[in-house]
Amino acid sequence: MLENKNILLGITGGIAAYKAVELLRLLKKTGANVNVIMTKSALEFVGRTTFEVLSENKVLTDLFSDTDSSVKHIDLATNANVVIIAPATANIIAKLGAGIADDALSTTMLAVACPVMICPSMNTNMYQNIQVQRNLDSLEKDGFNILDPDAGVLACKTVGAGRLPDPWFIFDRLEAMLVKKDLKSKKILVSAGPTVEAIDPVRFVSNHSSGKMGYAIARAAEKRGGQVTLISGPVTLEPPVNVECINVVNCEEMAEQMLSHLDETDIIIKVAAVADYRPVDPADSKIKKKDNKALSVAMTQNPDIAKLIGEKKRKDQFLVGFAAETDDLEKNAILKIKKKNLDMIAANLVGSSDSGFKADTNKVKLFFKDGSFIDIPLMDKEKVADILLDNIIEKKG
DSSP states (O other): OOTTOOOEEEEEESGGGHHHHHHHHHHHHTTOEEEEEEOOOOOGSSHHHHHHHSSSSOOOOTTTOOOOOOTTTHHHHHHEEEEEEEEEHHHHHHHHHHHEEEEHHHHHHHHHOEEEEEEOOHHHHHHHHHHHHHHHHHHTTTTOOOOOOOEEEEETTTEEEEOOOOHHHHHHHHHHHSSSSSSTTOOEEEEESSSEEETTTEEEEOOOOSSSHHEEEEEHHHHOOOOOEEEESSSSOOOOOOOOOOOOOHHHHHHHHHHHHTTOEEEEEEBBOOOSSESSOSSSSSSOOOOOOOOOOEEOOOHHHHHHHHHOOOOTEEEEEEEESSSSSHHHHHHHHHHOOEEEEEEEEEOOOTTTTTOOOEEEEEEETSOOEEEEEEHHHHHHHHHHHHHHHHHHO
């Protein structure tokens, strides 16, 4: 989303200015071109050299001494696709609210016409001050996007709101601010991760699913305005922002949760790799190893959650399945569409280290109920998620 975009990063004089270094690194990682403007107060907390090295651009701190052109700030404002000020002190918030232009950052901001995110960071009492809140309300009414600060123990030992959120969170909300809200008002149910079926209290049957694909889809859908519920098997991933996350362990629990949310859902995306089988009679205590003797565990088939949903879904609901195959990809995918009454299935061959389970990238083929299909080449799972949602929106109408 941010690749090749011109991003203007404003840094003001707060103790949280050090977090802007990591934010800049995240922005550059996307392939964006980032220009940095620092106030003179910001230079009291962090040096300009780090930002110049990481951004690969000269940092602007003064309208005249830092540049050969007295209109450099106008060029930056005109070319910017998005502006983010992090941290934003009470001082810059007041200046923006009043239209004051007395330094490089405030003057540049008067010429900005693109989306702007303001990330307030200050002492709790300062943040709660009526004038500061009035200025923030005014900026929000004027179209600025205000990211609420975190609460906690601040550098001044005050406990309360005012802490700059972690850079990854700011980055995540910046993407959400920019993306088209084409899933607004849609309720989306996503399943992710593996299920764990107990053999005894210390052993279980499961699979290699990491949950990364399902979590990427949940994140992408939330950013596009969807009301997302994520039913997740055991994974080590952080829950996506603004997503209701319900943790389950086994197939029975996942089926119960998926079916209980079915009636209220517009789009169901079943990404979870549910164990096909479970032990018939899990032991109550640890099964002891016996020398030179094999262990036999009787297994029974788990319910097919996608098939159950396919039998119950309404005509106005859109059901997406996932299939990890080792061979006959197209044949198996088409059979599953018919058998489970799917509207679409995303299928991929497992076994490659750069695709499928545990990898950050994936290569999938989308098959549709109408017989059409498309290939998605190897790419980051976040990008795969967006392409998948694009196709759901197109097919669902």
